[in-house]
Amino acid sequence: MYLKTIQLRQFRNYQEQRVDFSAPKTILVGNNAQGKSNLLEAVELLATLRSHRNSRDRDLIKESELVGQITATVERQNGVSDLSITLRRNGRRSVALNSETLRRQLDFLGVLNAVEFSSLDLDLVRGGPEQRRHWLDTLLIQLEPIYAYILQQYNQVLRQRNAFLKRNLESASKNEAQELALWNVQLATTGSRVARRRSRAVERLAPIAQAWHSSISGSTEILEMKYAPNVPLEQNEPEQVQQAFLAKLETREVAEQHQGTTLVGPHRDEIELTINQTPARSYGSQGQQRTLVLALKLAELKLIEEVVGEAPLLLLDDVLAELDLNRQNQLLDAIQDRFQTLITTTHLGSFDSQWLKSSQILSVQAGRIFSPE
Numbered sequence: 001m002y003l004k005t006i007q008l009r010q011f012r013n014y015q016e017q018r019v020d021f022s023a024p025k026t027i028l029v030g031n032n033a034q035g036k037s038n039l040l041e042a043v044e045l046l047a048t049l050r051s052h053r054n055s056r057d058r059d060l061i062k063e064s065e066l067v068g069q070i071t072a073t074v075e076r077q078n079g080v081s082d083l084s085i086t087l088r089r090n091g092r093r094s095v096a097l098n099s100e101t102l103r104r105q106l107d108f109l110g111v112l113n114a115v116e117f118s119s120l121d122l123d124l125v126r127g128g129p130e131q132r133r134h135w136l137d138t139l140l141i142q143l144e145p146i147y148a149y150i151l152q153q154y155n156q157v158l159r160q161r162n163a164f165l166k167r168n169l170e171s172a173s174k175n176e177a178q179e180l181a182l183w184n185v186q187l188a189t190t191g192s193r194v195a196r197r198r199s200r201a202v203e204r205l206a207p208i209a210q211a212w213h214s215s216i217s218g219s220t221e222i223l224e225m226k227y228a229p230n231v232p233l234e235q236n237e238p239e240q241v242q243q244a245f246l247a248k249l250e251t252r253e254v255a256e257q258h259q260g261t262t263l264v265g266p267h268r269d270e271i272e273l274t275i276n277q278t279p280a281r282s283y284g285s286q287g288q289q290r291t292l293v294l295a296l297k298l299a300e301l302k303l304i305e306e307v308v309g310e311a312p313l314l315l316l317d318d319v320l321a322e323l324d325l326n327r328q329n330q331l332l333d334a335i336q337d338r339f340q341t342l343i344t345t346t347h348l349g350s351f352d353s354q355w356l357k358s359s360q361i362l363s364v365q366a367g368r369i370f371s372p373e
Ligand SMILES: Nc1ncnc2c1ncn2[C@@H]1O[C@H](COP(=O)(O)OP(=O)(O)OP(=O)(O)O)[C@@H](O)[C@H]1O
Pocket: 011, 012, 013, 014, 030, 031, 032, 033, 034, 035, 036, 037, 038, 039, 058, 059, 060, 061, 062, 063, 318, 344, 346, 364
């Protein structure tokens, strides 16, 4: 797939900016805080309707404006599509595909696919389980857009169940016990859907990440990636997972009523990363942790390509310069010209000259993008 053009209106620090992509690789060069990451963020929103930086819509809209917009033209094997996202300060978003406003945001997903790699991704190793869940969920949304809906349903039930538990702290009248039983069934049904999909995704991702990791580290390190669901998934049959879910809820009932919050479910899952049998967080140097993140990102690219049948975009936000030459080359070899790649950097010095020759280079300055003289 190929992103041909993108247009930003009142988005972040851009007033009105169109970019035409003319090569498989585009390098965006500029000083800090000029708008490079903002452009990649716009592409990420088109692919996932989510932002790496977890921003609220009102932060995405240009200061003092009410509405912001991202539009783009994407070329795929089966034709050309126009995408558009309109952001409003009051938080109501609308999305359109080929100029037709879509009722369900879900139908917007899957037209453009992208993998983002930024320094924030080091949190995949160093951060808490929430970061890893968020990462896996974003990947799943691209692998099967229906997952966006499944996750939203789960989160909605979870919020309502939490509110119910809070309202009824410590009490358990007969009516309330009945209502709780209903919430439990809903939580188990929606939660099992989330957990089974996460499990499947990790199963497919883990061997690819392990192979990349071994290749980048020169076979000295073995990466293991394991899904550690909060509700055990001994069997992958929906019914059995739901039963296990309900059984665990029963064992935690007293604790949940005491704490007024849901203690069971995929919002407490973990994705375990170990290197040579040591938790990745406590293993080795920053460089080694970077190797791990790089392997995860390359695995994401490959898995999306496999599932979707076309190569996703790769968004490299200021990370190339942070990789040593060996890792840079591994990455560049893996990309070649197969993946359209947008790269941000503050200086071109660290790029291979061959690379520079075959890339489109654009300058970014105070919310304006232009070809350097
Ligand atoms: N909603 C907004 N309205 C106006 N300006 C914004 C908005 N959100 C962010 N900015 C501005 O965008 C700039 C940040 O741009 P960006 O994050 O793309 O930096 P960058 O060029 O990638 O640089 P760095 O190398 O520091 O990441 C800052 O000047 C910030 O004030």
